[in-house]
Amino acid sequence: MSVEDVFSGGGGRYRRLSSVSAERADLFGGPNVVVPPRHLMASTEASEIALEMEMAKQHLDNDSSSLEGSPVAGSPVISPRDSVSTITTITTDEFALAFDIDGVLIRGGKPIPAAVEALKYINGENPHGIRVPYIFVTNGGGKTEEERCLDLSRQLDLEVSPGQFICGHTPMREMAEKYNTVLVVGGEGEKCRVVAEGYGFKDVVTPGDIIKTRHDTTPFRKLTEEEYSNSRELDFDKVRIDAIFVFADSRDWAGDQQIILDVLMSKNGSLLERSETFDEGPPIFFSHNDVVWSTSHEHSRIGMGALRASLEALYKAVTGKELQTVAFGKPQLGTYQFATRLLRQWRKNTHGIDKPPATVYFVGDTPESDIRGTNEFNEISDSNWYSILVKTGVYQEGTIPRYPPKKTCETVFDAVKFAIERELASKSDCITGAAERVPADDEDFRN
């Protein structure tokens, strides 16, 4: 499928973005995310704790490490934590790192072994004594950012702050002002309702509420006791759903698709009234469009992008009309703009760096989202965004990725090592004017 006509709907103009493919212009199609939410900017308690722990750890490490002879990347910046501990590591202000999570750092709920080493490496445990600021940008979701950061901290044995973290639905908080009553789909139990209410959505309806109110909505899906007690009975005479948000992966495709379809086919979001023309329903937003993702299974599993494709096909089959949908997350360029601002704020608050990085290395496992988004954003960003594909997730060795990365590495550890060495080599070239070898970009996928 390709780009179709621009249309009006849901209070704004959106381009149709096919689940299968999209033109570059469509990457601008998602809602504009301009400023990260305030709480993500604030120095949170988690980041304070992180600093304390890092300082203590660094202090111990300093006794046994030496920097003699280590070249330095970028102009050294003494970060607040460096100034307290004795100065042995230098935080670079020249470059930064951004990581996808699933298939890069975590797989099947467990850390990929190279991930723990990689994060130690960029936190200064490397022969060069360099610390590199970094953020996490995942399409995953289904929990609050704070909760996900705690999980990640446990899994990776290092403190991760919400101030350095973006997940698929983070940008959806920007829509809380615009839509009053929303249907929120996906995730475990009530978690996504909690996330949505935390974002400021005033009236959050779940599929469970609709099933509790009309048990025959989904003939083959019965609520568990817990779901029944958590769900809220609705007054269908009054409920008008203004928008549908798929926050996280559906746990019940059949039931959720039935309910989404009912709402999409409604007249102005009322579950009691069907539209005769099937173009009077509310808009639907997905927190990302990854068709597959990496789990502990040896083959990729289908994800939210697959649900989206399925719904589009279903809508067409039932109504004869095209379904207009919008996705957030990578590769949408709004997500990268959001990441840029988050990174700027993180570098400033945590490392005292008040300038944009010359280069951001983005490490991901999915060519269609991580690599594509990074490459496209590189074309419009003031910084260089450099894509690195790792082989620990969705990408399978031996296949040719549709969106080629600048570099392919076995693991995230190889990726961070490559990034630091590439920076050091280019710095050394600048100083000496000599043709010292800069680690090469990927030639494998060049035409």
Ligand SMILES: [Mg+2]
């Ligand atoms: Mg991934």
